[in-house]
Amino acid sequence: MNKRILIAAIAASLTGNAGAVTRGIVSVRADSGAGDVKALIEGVNKAFAEFKTEHTKQLEAVKAGLPASDINAKVEKISADLDAFQKALDDHSIKMAALEMGGGGGAKLRDAEYTDAFRAHVKRGEINAALNKGADEQGGYLTPVEWDRTIIDKLVLISPMRQLAQVQTVSKAGFSKLFNMGGTASGWVGETDARPQTGTGTFKSLSFASGEIYANPAATQQILDDSEIDLETWLANEVQTQFAKQEGLAFLSGDGANKPNGILTYVAGGANAAAHPFGAIPVVNSGAAATIASDSVIDLIYDLPSAFTGNARFTMNRNTQRVIRKLKDGQGNYLWQPSYVAGQPATLAGYPITEVPDMPDVAANSTPILFGDFKQTYLIVDRIGVRVLRDPYTAKPYVLFYTTKRVGGGLLNPEPMRAMKIAAAA
Numbered sequence: 001m002n003k004r005i006l007i008a009a010i011a012a013s014l015t016g017n018a019g020a021v022t023r024g025i026v027s028v029r030a031d032s033g034a035g036d037v038k039a040l041i042e043g044v045n046k047a048f049a050e051f052k053t054e055h056t057k058q059l060e061a062v063k064a065g066l067p068a069s070d071i072n073a074k075v076e077k078i079s080a081d082l083d084a085f086q087k088a089l090d091d092h093s094i095k096m097a098a099l100e101m102g103g104g105g106g107a108k109l110r111d112a113e114y115t116d117a118f119r120a121h122v123k124r125g126e127i128n129a130a131l132n133k134g135a136d137e138q139g140g141y142l143t144p145v146e147w148d149r150t151i152i153d154k155l156v157l158i159s160p161m162r163q164l165a166q167v168q169t170v171s172k173a174g175f176s177k178l179f180n181m182g183g184t185a186s187g188w189v190g191e192t193d194a195r196p197q198t199g200t201g202t203f204k205s206l207s208f209a210s211g212e213i214y215a216n217p218a219a220t221q222q223i224l225d226d227s228e229i230d231l232e233t234w235l236a237n238e239v240q241t242q243f244a245k246q247e248g249l250a251f252l253s254g255d256g257a258n259k260p261n262g263i264l265t266y267v268a269g270g271a272n273a274a275a276h277p278f279g280a281i282p283v284v285n286s287g288a289a290a291t292i293a294s295d296s297v298i299d300l301i302y303d304l305p306s307a308f309t310g311n312a313r314f315t316m317n318r319n320t321q322r323v324i325r326k327l328k329d330g331q332g333n334y335l336w337q338p339s340y341v342a343g344q345p346a347t348l349a350g351y352p353i354t355e356v357p358d359m360p361d362v363a364a365n366s367t368p369i370l371f372g373d374f375k376q377t378y379l380i381v382d383r384i385g386v387r388v389l390r391d392p393y394t395a396k397p398y399v400l401f402y403t404t405k406r407v408g409g410g411l412l413n414p415e416p417m418r419a420m421k422i423a424a425a426a
Contacts (some may be wrong), residue, residue, distance in 0.1 A: 038158040041339060047082040048338045054078060055326060056106075079322055086346055087318075087355070088339060115144040122401070123224045125390060126272065140396075147232045148385040154240040160315070160356045161263075164374035166396060166412065169192055169382045175408060177201040177379075178209040179277045185206030204277040208381050211258035212407025213246045215239035235388070241405045251409050252358045262359075263378045267419045269365055272411070279415045282379075284369070285423040290364050292320075292422070294327040297335055297349055300371050300420050308416035311373045313352040317359040320368045364422055372417035381408040 013308035050185060054075045129403070143151070156162045183198035217238035253262040255271065262364075265272040266281050284300045287293030317322070325336040335349050345352040351371070360366040383406035391400040 007056040011377065042343070045338055045340070047078060050335060051075065051078045051082055051325070079325065082316055082325075085100070111368055116145050118147070119231055122235075122388070125392060132263075134218065134335045142384065143235075143386045143388055147235065150232050151239060151243070151386050152382075153246065154236050155244050157232055158244045159248050160379065161248060161353055161374075162317070164313075165251070165353060165378040165380050165409075166375045167380045167382060169384070171384055175210070175381045176205045177412070178203045178205050187265060192426070203289060206276060206407045206410065208255075208379060208410040209256035209259070209261050210381060210406055211250070211260065212382060212404055213243055214402065214404045215242040216402050217402055218395060218400050220397050221392065221399055222397075224399060235401065235403070238401075239386075243266055243405060247404045247407060248356075249336070249358050251378070252356065254409070260380070260407065261411070262409075263411065263417075264367060264371070264419075266411040266414060267421075269421075276411050278414050281411070281417045281419050283419050283421045285425050286362075286420055287425045288422070289424050290422065291362060292323055292327065292369075294329060294335060296323070296420065296425075297327065299416055300311070300369070301351065304372055304418050305415065307374065308373045309351075311375065312371060312416075313354055313374070314348050315354050315356045315359060315370045315374075316368055317357050317361065319354055319361045320351065320353065321346075323362050324369075366420065367419045367423050369415060369420040371420070372376055374417070377411065379410060379412040381410075383407065 002149075017136065054071060057071050122329050137402050142148070180203055187198065189195060215238060217235070219234075249302075250259040251262055251263075253264050254260045255262075255265065261272055261275070263281075264270060266276060267273065268280040268283045271279065284296065284303050287296040287299075301309075321336070325334070326336045329335060336353075337347050338344055345354065347353060361370045361372070385405070389402040391402055394400055
């Protein structure tokens with residue numbers, strides 16, 4: 001991206017041209033230079049500085065009983081511009097992290113023979129002996145390691161919960177975990193004293209519900225025969241949106257019926273509040289019936305045990321970020337702060353924020369914010385990998401690629417997590 005175009009977008013945002021901001025920022029790529037990233041960071045901070053100035057004017061006008069419609073509109077426009085800058089910076093950081101995980105794409109194929117055989121099968125339907133390691137009685141084939149990894153990497157790019165939670169790959173149909181409920185006793189004894197038997201701990205298990213998501217992209221046989229298309233990239237691009245859409249919603253609010261149990265269902269008062277042996281995810285009220293009070297953010301942070309704050313972060317959607325961006329502490333300092341360093345997210349009271357679009361909005365009795373260590377809280381269970389069934393018959397002249405993935409999820413431990421509920425203080 002041309003740096004001058006980006007600087008022009010920043011300048012446009014500060015003069016109120018929000019449309020220019022959107023067009024300028026959307027084109028930021030993962031391979032943008034250091035100058036582009038620096039310009040983005042500068043844009044975020046300049047926009048936030050103007051936001052603070054106009055928001056202060058807004059508050060003063062409200063206190064003085066003066067008309068504030070023009071100021072309100074300006075504050076909302078600057079806030080929208082700030083959202084766009086911060087999202088572009090967050091997206092850049094995620095893409096760079098994904099490139100690092102993928103090793104740059106120049107590594108030698110780990111399963112070259114199987115990849116070649118699978119590619120021939122996808123293009124022409126040829127069955128090679130090398131495909132036997134991926135075949136099952138339904139005629140489906142596991143995608144090669146590189147293809148599977150490409151699809152998973154793309155899911156990570158657009159599925160915030162995969163970035164945050166712990167992911168476990170299993171080869172069995174179900175997955176359950178044992179939890180130690182305590183009860184083991186001990187005591188002090190002298191050198192020659194008797195050692196009577198002590199109490200023994202008890203265990204409880206929790207099963208993690210799973211389901212199957214699918215996509216069914218199509219291509220003509222002539223395209224497959226004649227085109228030099230990158231099949232791995234094509235397949236990943238075709239299925240990523242469908243998979244990510246279904247996964248993202250299920251990891252948050254899934255009901256366990258042919259899908260994972262979402263993390264929000266384990267919050268106190270939720271459908272699975274009594275499902276985990278350790279109990280529900282505790283709730284901290286927002287301090288107001290329909291919005292969020294500044295003190296409740298501090299209460300939320302300090303309600304989490306210090307043992308879990310090292311990797312703790314906030315999750316919320318973009319609408320909620322607009323609400324919390326206006327919160328101040330007792331000294332008039334804003335609790336929300338923009339990114340100052342490339343690769344670092346915006347923070348709330350010093351803790352990073354991850355945007356999760358499917359989180360609820362701020363509304364009475366909703367749960368718009370989660371705060372805690374997600375890797376210790378939620379477990380995503382991937383069953384084997386991505387499976388592809390080539391179907392050249394159902395929709396001739398198109399060849400369908402029925403692509404499926406079995407995935408589950410559930411609460412690993414409620415203790416490292418807290419939820420904010422929109423409600424007046426108890």
